[in-house]
Amino acid sequence: MKIFFFVLLAFFLCHSLTFASSLTWPKANNPYQTDQYPEYEKRIQELVEQMTLEQKVGQMTQVELNSITPQEVRDFHIGSIFVSGGGLLNKNRKATMEQWVHTADQYWKASITAVKNLPAIPISFAVDAVHGHNKLFGQVIYPHNIGLGASQNTQLVHDIAKATAEAMLDSGMDQTFAPSLSVTQNILWGRTYESYSQDPELVSLLGKSAVLGYQGSIHTPLGNGRVAATAKHFLGDGGTEAGIDRGENTSTEEELMAIHGKPYIAAIEAGVLWIMASHNSWQGQRLHGHQYLLTTILKNQLGFVGAITGDWNSHAQINGCTKTHCPEAINAGMDMLMVPYGWQDFIHNTVEDVKQGRISESRINDAVSRILRAKFYSGLMEAPKPSKRFSTGVSQSEIQQNNKALARKAVRESLVLLKHDKETLPIHPEKKILVVGELANNIGAQTGGWTLGWQGDDLTNADFPHGTSILKAIQSEAKNVEYSTHGSFHSQPDIAIVVYGERPYAEWLGDRRHLAFELESSHHAKILEQLQAKGIPTVSILLSGRPLWLNRELNASNAFIAAWLPGTEASGISDLLIATPQGQPRYNFTGKLPFDWPQAPVQSKPEAQAHNVSSLFNFGYGLNYSSTAKDWKTLPTDTLLKDIESIFNVDILTDKISSPWILRASENKKNDVQLVNNRIQLDSLTADLKSNNSQAKLQVHWHGTQKAKIHLDNLNAYTNYQDIFLHDGAIVIEGKILGPANKKVLFEMGCRGVEYCNRFADINVSKVFKKRKKNEHFSLSVSLHCFEKNKIDTRHIGRAFGLETSGKLSLEITDIRVQSQPKSVDFTCR
Numbered sequence: 001m002k003i004f005f006f007v008l009l010a011f012f013l014c015h016s017l018t019f020a021s022s023l024t025w026p027k028a029n030n031p032y033q034t035d036q037y038p039e040y041e042k043r044i045q046e047l048v049e050q051m052t053l054e055q056k057v058g059q060m061t062q063v064e065l066n067s068i069t070p071q072e073v074r075d076f077h078i079g080s081i082f083v084s085g086g087g088l089l090n091k092n093r094k095a096t097m098e099q100w101v102h103t104a105d106q107y108w109k110a111s112i113t114a115v116k117n118l119p120a121i122p123i124s125f126a127v128d129a130v131h132g133h134n135k136l137f138g139q140v141i142y143p144h145n146i147g148l149g150a151s152q153n154t155q156l157v158h159d160i161a162k163a164t165a166e167a168m169l170d171s172g173m174d175q176t177f178a179p180s181l182s183v184t185q186n187i188l189w190g191r192t193y194e195s196y197s198q199d200p201e202l203v204s205l206l207g208k209s210a211v212l213g214y215q216g217s218i219h220t221p222l223g224n225g226r227v228a229a230t231a232k233h234f235l236g237d238g239g240t241e242a243g244i245d246r247g248e249n250t251s252t253e254e255e256l257m258a259i260h261g262k263p264y265i266a267a268i269e270a271g272v273l274w275i276m277a278s279h280n281s282w283q284g285q286r287l288h289g290h291q292y293l294l295t296t297i298l299k300n301q302l303g304f305v306g307a308i309t310g311d312w313n314s315h316a317q318i319n320g321c322t323k324t325h326c327p328e329a330i331n332a333g334m335d336m337l338m339v340p341y342g343w344q345d346f347i348h349n350t351v352e353d354v355k356q357g358r359i360s361e362s363r364i365n366d367a368v369s370r371i372l373r374a375k376f377y378s379g380l381m382e383a384p385k386p387s388k389r390f391s392t393g394v395s396q397s398e399i400q401q402n403n404k405a406l407a408r409k410a411v412r413e414s415l416v417l418l419k420h421d422k423e424t425l426p427i428h429p430e431k432k433i434l435v436v437g438e439l440a441n442n443i444g445a446q447t448g449g450w451t452l453g454w455q456g457d458d459l460t461n462a463d464f465p466h467g468t469s470i471l472k473a474i475q476s477e478a479k480n481v482e483y484s485t486h487g488s489f490h491s492q493p494d495i496a497i498v499v500y501g502e503r504p505y506a507e508w509l510g511d512r513r514h515l516a517f518e519l520e521s522s523h524h525a526k527i528l529e530q531l532q533a534k535g536i537p538t539v540s541i542l543l544s545g546r547p548l549w550l551n552r553e554l555n556a557s558n559a560f561i562a563a564w565l566p567g568t569e570a571s572g573i574s575d576l577l578i579a580t581p582q583g584q585p586r587y588n589f590t591g592k593l594p595f596d597w598p599q600a601p602v603q604s605k606p607e608a609q610a611h612n613v614s615s616l617f618n619f620g621y622g623l624n625y626s627s628t629a630k631d632w633k634t635l636p637t638d639t640l641l642k643d644i645e646s647i648f649n650v651d652i653l654t655d656k657i658s659s660p661w662i663l664r665a666s667e668n669k670k671n672d673v674q675l676v677n678n679r680i681q682l683d684s685l686t687a688d689l690k691s692n693n694s695q696a697k698l699q700v701h702w703h704g705t706q707k708a709k710i711h712l713d714n715l716n717a718y719t720n721y722q723d724i725f726l727h728d729g730a731i732v733i734e735g736k737i738l739g740p741a742n743k744k745v746l747f748e749m750g751c752r753g754v755e756y757c758n759r760f761a762d763i764n765v766s767k768v769f770k771k772r773k774k775n776e777h778f779s780l781s782v783s784l785h786c787f788e789k790n791k792i793d794t795r796h797i798g799r800a801f802g803l804e805t806s807g808k809l810s811l812e813i814t815d816i817r818v819q820s821q822p823k824s825v826d827f828t829c830r
């Protein structure tokens with residue numbers, strides 16, 4: 001009895017330490033108070049009572065368009081379909097608005113065709129319309145959020161969201177996975193450009209405007225030419241360690257609330273109907289399974305009455321869950337899960353969970369009520385078929401002209417002038433202008449990720465029939481323009497405009513380990529310097545998803561403009577660059593930095609704060625024509641590769657196995673077992689991690705009874721080793737032979753967990769382990785080139801290595817690291 005009491009006491013103490021905090025999160029002033037809509041609430045309750053368990057679980061499932069037919073939507077009572085970043089309609093990137101709306105009609109019709117006498121509930125159709133209706137061919141693409149953050153213009157953000165909603169409705173879609181409310185703290189993060197700013201206040205203001213733009217201010221958006229918004233990603237996505245996508249946020253709860261939580265209060269107050277849970281974890285727990293943040297805080301404390309929706313298979317990252325089975329997520333408070341494919345198994349398993357009591361019926365009813373509420377309040381329940389929902393009565397060509405003007409204005413307001421030697425700008429239209437750089441004539445680079453495709457990295461100008469490149473924009477304002485990709489010219493120009501920057505990326509593929517631009521090639525810095533040496537003033541236009549460290553380019557520019565990812569309407573750039581015939585500016589610069597600009601290549605906000613390093617330019621900085629010109633002090637450019645060497649060398653085994661790597665083992669490709677209490681014990685393999693303060697030793701014994709493998713996996717996030725790969729990197733393992741190998745030993749490498757890459761490759765490394773003496777030192781190094789050679793993308797490594805043998809082998813491993821340019825490499829794969 002006594003023991004029971006102590007166990008209970010310990011449980012409550014732990015529980016209260018983890019979940020009950022002294023912090024009070026505010027209550028948001030939600031315009032959707034359920035008691036003000038008694039009629040809807042009554043209908044919701046009636047529907048829930050009439051629905052079968054299978055139907056309810058179907059409503060809680062969101063499936064990718066290409067893995068479900070209209071008939072299946074009806075048969076399985078699916079709640080929502082969405083088109084993924086890379087998803088196409090009929091395998092055609094150029095699918096027309098008519099084709100989209102026709103498809104939407106079919107799915108909608110199926111959803112409202114009752115099965116037996118069950119209630120039929122219209123399906124929602126979602127898309128990542130994050131900078132305009134970017135999935136639809138021929139649309140106007142607006143600046144990514146980072147540029148809108150620079151504009152600080154709430155009305156502009158509202159108007160863009162409204163125009164996007166209208167375009168979506170015209171193509172049959174009614175829910176956008178936007179706005180992103182990420183408050184990015186570390187600009188190494190690949191999703192920095194989806195974030196308005198590092199400043200929670202600015203993100204709150206612009207996020208709220210976006211929600212109002214998408215949804216309108218009253219409760220039937222669809223009836224008013226608006227769509228349902230989805231604020232994402234809740235919570236702390238912009239605050240992960242080292243800016244790793246889907247990584248770990250270690251903030252205190254105070255920081256979490258003040259920095260990342262704030263914009264959600266604003267979005268709830270604007271009436272947002274959906275909130276998407278995030279891929280990241282907070283203090284070790286994945287958000288999709290975080291009951292405290294999802295239920296206690298978001299629903300109960302902040303008062304969110306809409307539905308929490310999942311992100312791409314993210315529930316599978318919760319301990320014990322798979323893509324098709326995860327009662328933990330639903331119990332934690334997830335109302336709908338994004339199960340892009342394999343959804344039949346998910347529905348089956350979830351229904352079983354309820355039948356077996358692993359999920360309560362009341363939780364299911366609450367989830368479905370919230371989904372129905374989002375559908376009622378958005379007007380979806382009463383809306384006619386998609387093709388009949390909305391029309392502005394204005395022709396598509398007129399809509400396009402209006403949207404082009406809106407986007408052009410947005411581009412103008414998003415440009416931030418970082419440097420300006422007197423009288424460089426604006427450029428008189430009669431001057432001879434040299435436009436330099438491949439990106440000057442590359443609309444895909446202007447639009448960035450989440451454009452037509454997911455990464456947006458394979459687009460050509462032909463994909464934007466109505467878009468304007470920077471080159472074309474300049475040519476239409478000035479008469480005497482010469483274009484060259486590398487800076488050569490036929491006759492000496494009066495001025496050169498040099499365009500360069502990052503290539504498109506999305507999500508973790510854009511994660512960086514440093515911010516230095518063209519660190520080794522300095523290609524554009526050299527072009528700028530050569531032009532200046534010939535007496536030609538230079539104007540730099542940087543296309544990028546984040547601030548970058550490019551002191552050399554800044555020094556060699558007479559004017560420098562951060563243009564972010566401006567979208568299809570580059571005329572907004574020439575508006576500011578080219579003067580009137582009288583030589584006057586046509587517009588002034590108004591953009592202000594939404595993020596601090598780094599002083600050093602490895603500087604990002606958290607590190608800068610920790611080491612008290614000031615920025616080169618602070619948040620809010622931005623010059624205009626009336627700024628008092630200060631003399632430019634030449635910036636230091638002597639950062640050599642060795643100064644940032646540490647980022648090209650990563651220790652995995654030191655005094656412990658460093659995060660995110662987890663040691664696991666398996667036999668005969670089965671039974672993945674994880675290191676627990678520093679031990680793995682299988683029939684055919686034992687592993688022990690022994691550590692003193694500074695050095696860990698990993699002893700692994702293969703007993704030779706059957707094939708067994710140890711492997712080092714990253715289960716939660718994707719590790720991007722591309723830059724180390726580009727620096728001739730290798731995986732290096734060192735230690736002592738305790739007993740040599742008597743059979744073949746295979747080294748395995750791979751990327752896993754991602755649909756886009758789920759491959760492993762083997763290399764025979766027996767020579768390192770066979771015929772060796774006891775206690776002899778061994779070193780095994782395998783070039784990262786071997787990954788790429790085996791079609792394994794080093795941008796998302798999921799398994800740093802595996803060692804497998806069916807024979808005997810005993811090792812004491814004392815060092816595992818990823819190292820650039822090691823002295824010698826055993827396996828080069830060249």
Ligand code: BGC
Binds near residue numbers: 507
């Ligand atoms: C992203 C979300 C996006 C979803 C659907 C996920 O991988 O994290 O932001 O809405 O995919 O495309």
